[in-house]
Amino acid sequence: MPSVTRRASRDADHREAVARQVTDAVERLLAEGSTYTSLGVQRIAAEAGIARSTFYLYFPDKVALLLRTTEIATEELFAAAEAWAREGFEDLAALERTVAELVAQQRAHAPLLAALTEVAGYEPEVAAFWRARVGRFVEVLRRRLAAGQKAGTVDRALDPTVTAAWMAWGAERLIAQHVAGDGGRGDARLARGLATAIWATLGRT
Amino acid sequence: MPSVTRRASRDADHREAVARQVTDAVERLLAEGSTYTSLGVQRIAAEAGIARSTFYLYFPDKVALLLRTTEIATEELFAAAEAWAREGFEDLAALERTVAELVAQQRAHAPLLAALTEVAGYEPEVAAFWRARVGRFVEVLRRRLAAGQKAGTVDRALDPTVTAAWMAWGAERLIAQHVAGDGGRGDARLARGLATAIWATLGRT
DNA sequence: TGATCCGTCGGACAGGGTGTCCGACGTGGT
DNA sequence: ACCACGTCGGACACCCTGTCCGACGGATCA
Known part of the structure; x- marks a missing residue:
């Protein structure tokens, strides 16, 4: 397997893992009783352990995140x-x-x-x-x-x-x-x- | 009927009429296809023909307005x-x-x-x-x-x-x-x- | 080892919303 | 002619969104 391919797949895995961190964070926050509407991107990003700006590298907005989650x-x-x-x-x-x-x-x-x-x-x-x-x-x-x-x-x-x-x-x-x-x-x-x-x-x- | 009483009742009528203007405005905006969530107080007040600050003299917030409407x-x-x-x-x-x-x-x-x-x-x-x-x-x-x-x-x-x-x-x-x-x-x-x-x-x- | 690439960070930004406050204005009651 | 009172409109502090950008640092390659 060429190294470029290996890298590409590892990067994909990484993206997947981070996205998963975010969806897990949402699930936790909802389970704690929050309304999805009342959850700001800041709160979700903090719970997921990423920067707010990074959130937008993974999801265009909260709607896409919800559908994915x-x-x-x-x-x-x-x-x-x-x-x-x-x-x-x-x-x-x-x-x-x-x-x-x-x-x-x-x-x-x-x-x-x-x-x-x-x-x-x-x-x-x-x-x-x-x-x-x-x-x-x-x-x-x-x-x-x-x-x-x-x-x-x-x-x-x-x-x-x-x-x-x-x-x-x-x-x-x-x-x-x-x-x-x-x-x-x-x-x-x-x-x-x-x-x-x-x-x-x-x-x- | 003493004049103070007359005034009080007229004022009450007026409050009622203005509140009605606002609920009617909401009804119109909803009928036009807006989501209640997407309606700002500004938009509602404008449709009702009152100032945004006046809105708060009649309703504490959008939730109260909705229940009333x-x-x-x-x-x-x-x-x-x-x-x-x-x-x-x-x-x-x-x-x-x-x-x-x-x-x-x-x-x-x-x-x-x-x-x-x-x-x-x-x-x-x-x-x-x-x-x-x-x-x-x-x-x-x-x-x-x-x-x-x-x-x-x-x-x-x-x-x-x-x-x-x-x-x-x-x-x-x-x-x-x-x-x-x-x-x-x-x-x-x-x-x-x-x-x-x-x-x-x-x-x- | 050193240069480089790339993802993340954190902060700034414009735009829009909320609820509060206050001075200015005008009309109706006295 | 005056005053009281309701409304206006704008300023305020605060929160949120989505975008952008320079700075940082770890992995990669020569």
């Missing part, structure tokens, strides 16, 4: 959501299991996901990202509902588009509110209750 | 929501009617309600207000679900607390998303679809 949390959350759409229609037990996993993911990444919805409230770029990401899941769920109707396992009276969006946004908000105010004891009851309600909606009593 | 919208929205809980359990037609009214209210006040949830994302005071207000409705709905279970008109397997919160938050988000992206043509279908889904959840097929 929440990447993994978003992926894992929607992996759990899609597992619900895939495996949660078998029986009530399977639904409860997948919903419990959804709750677990949302709890694990609560501060990051809260920051995402927080900033989505006033930053068009973040809003577009979040709407699109949730929308993609809603579409998966819609298809699953429509397929279930065809197969006779889902109430044919339901409007799949509206129902899918209602279920998804309701679950997201419900769980977000729950994890913000409950230490974890109520998770099982929440998962059970939500699974029961979803199951009832499908019309498969 | 959205008062009526909030009241009307929850009046519609409570009508759903009160009258929407009779039959599917009644449910569809009350849900349609909910959609209409949310559309009528869309910019203000969006501003409220926007700021609730990062301002503790607004977050507390909004959570409490929605929570109050969730409690009303929960009671209605529990009563329905006792009367045998609602599926007894449902967890009233979880189900009420899921329904309420889901409806709020669903309708907010909808009105933000649809000019009004889809309102009837949305109301019908949501009512059907809620009805199915209650288990009264």
Whole structure:
């Protein structure tokens, strides 16, 4: 391996490591209870152990940083959501299991996901990202509902588009509110209750 | 009526009128598509036709202004929501009617309600207000679900607390998303679809 | 070893925001 | 004709953003 290549890869590793320091710093600060909005670049840079000016060598602004920081949390959350759409229609037990996993993911990444919805409230770029990401899941769920109707396992009276969006946004908000105010004891009851309600909606009593 | 009293009441009227000018200005600016966060006091004062310093004679800060501006919208929205809980359990037609009214209210006040949830994302005071207000409705709905279970008109397997919160938050988000992206043509279908889904959840097929 | 390269630092800068304060102004009440 | 009071507009201290630049220092190469 030529030395220039070796250097290039080492530099890339270094950039990666520093960027990681910054995203970790954000995660810590959010976990401590700060609002993403209230975090200045100065505060984030200090927590990450870099100069404020250096921050701008890594991220164009706080929005880009947020999207980068929440990447993994978003992926894992929607992996759990899609597992619900895939495996949660078998029986009530399977639904409860997948919903419990959804709750677990949302709890694990609560501060990051809260920051995402927080900033989505006033930053068009973040809003577009979040709407699109949730929308993609809603579409998966819609298809699953429509397929279930065809197969006779889902109430044919339901409007799949509206129902899918209602279920998804309701679950997201419900769980977000729950994890913000409950230490974890109520998770099982929440998962059970939500699974029961979803199951009832499908019309498969 | 003594002249001091007359003066006091006229002054109060004047304060009221100016405050109204300001809240109207905010409403206009939001309707034009601005984010509440991006509106500076300068911009609001200019639109209201007063000096920036005068703004602070009327409102301590933007948060107080927002809560004041959205008062009526909030009241009307929850009046519609409570009508759903009160009258929407009779039959599917009644449910569809009350849900349609909910959609209409949310559309009528869309910019203000969006501003409220926007700021609730990062301002503790607004977050507390909004959570409490929605929570109050969730409690009303929960009671209605529990009563329905006792009367045998609602599926007894449902967890009233979880189900009420899921329904309420889901409806709020669903309708907010909808009105933000649809000019009004889809309102009837949305109301019908949501009512059907809620009805199915209650288990009264 | 010494010259060089390159990333980081820290500070300065312009531009914009907040909330407070105060003197100047004018209008309505006496 | 006078005074009181609300409004104006500008100055203030402070905070934040994003950009720029000279200074520093560690790794790299001759």
